Amino acid sequence: MQKTISPKAVSGSILIPPSKSVAHRALICAALAHGQSRLSHIGDSDDMKATIGALSSMGASFERDGDTLIVTGTGGVPKLEQCTADCIESGSTLRFLIPVFSLCGGAVTLTGRGRLLERPQTVYETLFASQGHSFFVDKSGVHLYGAVKSGEITVDGSVSSQFITGLLFTLPLCDGDSIIRITPPFESASYVQITCDVLSRFGIVVEQVNDNTFRIPGNQRYNPCDMAVEGDYSQMAFFGVLGALCGEVKSTGLSQDSLQGDRVICELLEQFGAQVDRSEDSVCVRRAPLTGQVVDLADCPDLGPILMVLASFANGVTHFLHAGRLRLKESDRIAAMEAELSKLGVDMSSDADSVTITSRRPMTAPCIVEAHNDHRVAMSLAIFARVAEYPVTINGAECVNKSYPNFFEDLSFLK
Numbered sequence: 001m002q003k004t005i006s007p008k009a010v011s012g013s014i015l016i017p018p019s020k021s022v023a024h025r026a027l028i029c030a031a032l033a034h035g036q037s038r039l040s041h042i043g044d045s046d047d048m049k050a051t052i053g054a055l056s057s058m059g060a061s062f063e064r065d066g067d068t069l070i071v072t073g074t075g076g077v078p079k080l081e082q083c084t085a086d087c088i089e090s091g092s093t094l095r096f097l098i099p100v101f102s103l104c105g106g107a108v109t110l111t112g113r114g115r116l117l118e119r120p121q122t123v124y125e126t127l128f129a130s131q132g133h134s135f136f137v138d139k140s141g142v143h144l145y146g147a148v149k150s151g152e153i154t155v156d157g158s159v160s161s162q163f164i165t166g167l168l169f170t171l172p173l174c175d176g177d178s179i180i181r182i183t184p185p186f187e188s189a190s191y192v193q194i195t196c197d198v199l200s201r202f203g204i205v206v207e208q209v210n211d212n213t214f215r216i217p218g219n220q221r222y223n224p225c226d227m228a229v230e231g232d233y234s235q236m237a238f239f240g241v242l243g244a245l246c247g248e249v250k251s252t253g254l255s256q257d258s259l260q261g262d263r264v265i266c267e268l269l270e271q272f273g274a275q276v277d278r279s280e281d282s283v284c285v286r287r288a289p290l291t292g293q294v295v296d297l298a299d300c301p302d303l304g305p306i307l308m309v310l311a312s313f314a315n316g317v318t319h320f321l322h323a324g325r326l327r328l329k330e331s332d333r334i335a336a337m338e339a340e341l342s343k344l345g346v347d348m349s350s351d352a353d354s355v356t357i358t359s360r361r362p363m364t365a366p367c368i369v370e371a372h373n374d375h376r377v378a379m380s381l382a383i384f385a386r387v388a389e390y391p392v393t394i395n396g397a398e399c400v401n402k403s404y405p406n407f408f409e410d411l412s413f414l415k
């Protein structure tokens, strides 16, 4: 699908979609619970479909009642001779469910498409090998056999926090207690705080001993829980940047005491110079002169692409640090943004772990750019297009379905 976005000053209010990270976790806990949970405001992105589909393969059942999903859990992981599930393109679904599904004791195959099966699984490769289990990835999927066992597990913190989250779902169900020791740097650490919070709502106890160590008692049970999913700060970032660049945008449906690491977008917008007003459940961002900054992406990698757009319009240089894991997402997000922003006149350079944005030449004609099959690249380019000098056409814009199927409708709703 091609989308052409024209420049336009905007103002208005947007109800931000539910947090994908919270929703994945709530679905998994509810599916493992003994009984029925009611989850409201889950959303219907492809990533949610992936998690719901996979958990259905395990035996959990899901029934819609308006905006509420009624989940009947399996009460732990049932014994299955084999289990196959399609994770579509969701890294979270795949990495969260690998160790959970291992507990079924049978042969597990998790499939996917796009770049999903190329994204690293190193932590699990090492873990399964060390426990004498089988684990391999080929073009048809991730194949594993053998139930993850409790004990002391050391995890490299530099690849993805999603491995740690997957183990935190799994180890409470094992016989015996466990300790996870994370080898620093522990990046995207705030996502693990979201995991611990959702686990506790479903009655699971996890003790964080220090920054890099978690103690997990074994033989626990997931209790059912009713919960509503809060708004997603990673998605609010697109509208926050739009407000900062060309008008006034109010994002609603957000929690002010959220554990989402991407909530830092509010402080970052202020540091760049935008006017940011917070109220109980909303954040309003207004345009103001912007100045380049130093931004550390270690705990908020998903903000990288849209902050590169913000930096393109700021006066002075912006340096992004600890950006390396942006190369391991739905696309190599640094290479993708560099390729497309350079077509749009932005002077950007990068090395393995950092990005520099120096300046921007105003566009002199309409331009066609590529989404690289990456929702965050597509949405970032759309925001750029709203504030540019000429229309920008985005090829492959349908990839927004991964996290935000109504993104273009919401964008056009702002007048």
Ligand SMILES: O=C(O)C1=C[C@@H](OP(=O)(O)O)[C@@H](O)[C@H](O)C1
Residues within 6 Å of the ligand: 020, 021, 092, 159, 160, 161, 162, 165, 187, 188, 191, 192, 301, 302, 325
């Ligand atoms: O746990 C989560 O919900 C996520 C963790 C992050 O991944 P990494 O830990 O791989 O950085 C983030 O990029 C992803 O979009 C969602």
Ligand SMILES: C=C(OP(=O)(O)O)C(=O)O
Residues within 6 Å of the ligand: 089, 090, 091, 092, 093, 302, 329, 330, 376, 403
């Ligand atoms: C990287 C992302 O998600 P996942 O890792 O779940 O595919 C994302 O939503 O930007």
